[in-house]
Amino acid sequence: QITLKESGPSLVKPTQTLTLTCTFSGFSLTTAAVGVGWIRQPPGKALEWLALIYGDDDKRYSPSLRTRLTVTKDTSNNQVVLTMTNMDPVDTATYYCAHRRERYFDYWGLGTLVTVSS
Amino acid sequence: EIVLTQSPDFQSVTPKEQVTITCRASQSIGSTLHWYQQKPDQSPKLLIKYGSQSISGVPSRFSGSVSGTDFTLTINGLEPEDAATYYCHQSSSLPLTFGGGTKVEIK
Numbered sequence: 001q002i003t004l005k006e007s008g009p010s011l012v013k014p015t016q017t018l019t020l021t022c023t024f025s026g027f028s029l030t031t032a033a034v035g036v037g038w039i040r041q042p043p044g045k046a047l048e049w050l051a052l053i054y055g056d057d058d059k060r061y062s063p064s065l066r067t068r069l070t071v072t073k074d075t076s077n078n079q080v081v082l083t084m085t086n087m088d089p090v091d092t093a094t095y096y097c098a099h100r101r102e103r104y105f106d107y108w109g110l111g112t113l114v115t116v117s118s
Numbered sequence: 119e120i121v122l123t124q125s126p127d128f129q130s131v132t133p134k135e136q137v138t139i140t141c142r143a144s145q146s147i148g149s150t151l152h153w154y155q156q157k158p159d160q161s162p163k164l165l166i167k168y169g170s171q172s173i174s175g176v177p178s179r180f181s182g183s184v185s186g187t188d189f190t191l192t193i194n195g196l197e198p199e200d201a202a203t204y205y206c207h208q209s210s211s212l213p214l215t216f217g218g219g220t221k222v223e224i225k
Contacts, residue, residue, distance in 0.1 A: 046205065096162075104167050
């Protein structure tokens with residue numbers, strides 16, 4: 001059974017760097033066929049894709065956030081880490097990680113709400 | 119970037135009625151369009167993949183269809199537990215994008 005869980009700070013200050021960890025089980029992130037994505041959702045708004053990392057370490061980013069995002073994987077600990085620099089109040093959102101099979105996300109974590117405020 | 123336009127934004131429906139939600143892509147995406155259901159305070163759940171392919175464990179009242187760049191999610195016989203926001207998502211090209219969502223309320 002595939003599960004994912006996001007963890008990280010619930011509150012960050014403007015200009016700080018956010019680091020979120022996705023800890024997963026039920027699959028190995030070691031082949032190009034499997035990926036983990038990050039998606040966020042501001043309160044009351046739609047979903048927005050942020051980043052994607054595959055088991056072969058191929059990485060893709062949203063062009064609008066490319067300069068602020070870094071995604072890495074720790075295969076031995078079954079984790080994927082997302083860092084986002086220069087946080088702003090508009091980045092307040094629930095951040096999800098999700099398992100990517102073929103070309104869709106089939107399992108999602110519960111999400112973690114990150115508030116950006118001084 | 120491929121833009122997905124969902125309609126309607128909101129729909130209030132009586133139980134057992136049929137619900138139809140449309141997602142229009144700004145350019146051709148083949149069948150790489152997927153549907154998700156998100157209930158309040160929950161994460162999205164995959165309902166339909168590749169436009170019309172069913173997902174194990176999803177009730178058969180949910181179905182999808184494709185006509186060119188227009189994709190349709192149909193709920194045949196709405197149940198009270200179907201109250202949720204529904205999103206379409208394209209994976210034809212990067213950046214991956216989602217529609218704006220359609221909120222379905224039960225009358």
